[in-house]
Amino acid sequence: MNNPILITGASQRVGLELAIELAKAGHFVVNASRNIAHTPEYPNIVSFQTDLLLAEDRTALVSYLKANYPGLRAVIHNASLWLDDGVDNLNTMFKLHVEAPYHLNHELAPLLAKSEKSDIIHICDETSTRGSKSHIAYAATKAALQNMVLSFAEKLAPDIRVNAILPGLLILKENSDEAYRSQTLKKALLEFEPGSRPLIDAVFYLLNTQYSTGSSVVVNGGRHLKKGG
Ligand SMILES: NC(=O)C1=CN([C@@H]2O[C@H](COP(=O)(O)OP(=O)(O)OC[C@H]3O[C@@H](n4cnc5c(N)ncnc54)[C@H](OP(=O)(O)O)[C@@H]3O)[C@@H](O)[C@H]2O)C=CC1
Numbered sequence: 713m714n715n716p717i718l719i720t721g722a723s724q725r726v727g728l729e730l731a732i733e734l735a736k737a738g739h740f741v742v743n744a745s746r747n748i749a750h751t752p753e754y755p756n757i758v759s760f761q762t763d764l765l766l767a768e769d770r771t772a773l774v775s776y777l778k779a780n781y782p783g784l785r786a787v788i789h790n791a792s793l794w795l796d797d798g799v800d801n802l803n804t805m806f807k808l809h810v811e812a813p814y815h816l817n818h819e820l821a822p823l824l825a826k827s828e829k830s831d832i833i834h835i836c837d838e839t840s841t842r843g844s845k846s847h848i849a850y851a852a853t854k855a856a857l858q859n860m861v862l863s864f865a866e867k868l869a870p871d872i873r874v875n876a877i878l879p880g881l882l883i884l885k886e887n888s889d890e891a892y893r894s895q896t897l898k899k900a901l902l903e904f905e906p907g908s909r910p911l912i913d914a915v916f917y918l919l920n921t922q923y924s925t926g927s928s929v930v931v932n933g934g935r936h937l938k939k940g941g
């Protein structure tokens with residue numbers, strides 16, 4: 713068995729579809745999230761139930777990985793909560809988007825270094841380049857996640873490459889109404905809901921390229937150029 717790819721937050725939506733595509737490509741995938749990934753047709757996807765807001769759960773995840781695998785091919789920090797600016801939400805999203813990736817990168821670097829090629833990928837958000845008046849804390853914590861790519865890329869080179877993916881819209885929430893959907897699509901030059909494919913393609917690019925680290929791959933439909941976007 714090849715060294716697995718750890719994806720945090722692969723129990724649903726983008727992370728789950730990414731896990732399936734990586735499994736189809738022959739990778740062994742470990743999902744770390746509070747709920748398991750229901751993929752009985754893919755035995756090379758396993759789940760380790762963990763709440764990454766809790767230090768003891770992160771420790772249990774690291775212990776599990778060290779006890780069961782000789783190395784790691786990649787770690788993809790996808791777990792996220794898209795919360796509004798409620799009173800406790802900054803702390804919650806800091807824990808998930810910043811604290812968890814920070815500690816997991818430090819603690820899993822030795823396992824990653826055991827692979828001939830190894831990658832860390834931070835799933836960020838293109839709002840980190842321009843802010844978000846409706847999700848200030850979310851954008852700030854995703855910006856911190858993106859900044860850590862620069863530091864870890866330098867610290868872990870040349871054994872481990874560290875890169876960011878900055879999506880714009882991928883998949884709207886299931887309860888999004890038509891007015892919000894229409895308003896959101898118009899914010900980009902490419903006015904459609906792309907689904908998980910742009911992020912999946914960016915992950916495969918980063919896993920296969922030899923000469924990227926400390927970089928960001930933007931997949932936002934040209935939202936940064938849309939006037940009034
Ligand atoms: N959807 C979009 O349009 C966009 C998405 N992105 C980013 O892309 C990534 C995927 O997006 P999307 O699929 O929509 O994300 P979702 O919000 O649908 O899912 C996020 C995942 O994170 C996991 N998660 C949440 N809290 C915790 C926790 N405490 N411990 C462990 N895992 C947790 C969830 O699993 P569980 O509940 O089982 O724990 C879930 O699998 C995210 O990083 C997101 O910020 C960026 C821009 C746009």
Ligand SMILES: Nc1nc2c(c(=O)[nH]1)N=C([C@H](O)[C@@H](O)CO)CN2
Nearest residue numbers: 792793794880881882883884885896
């Ligand atoms: N963890 C999540 N992050 C984000 C989500 C989401 O559903 N979960 N959704 C968005 C929006 O689609 C936004 O890109 C457009 O309104 C952003 N981040």
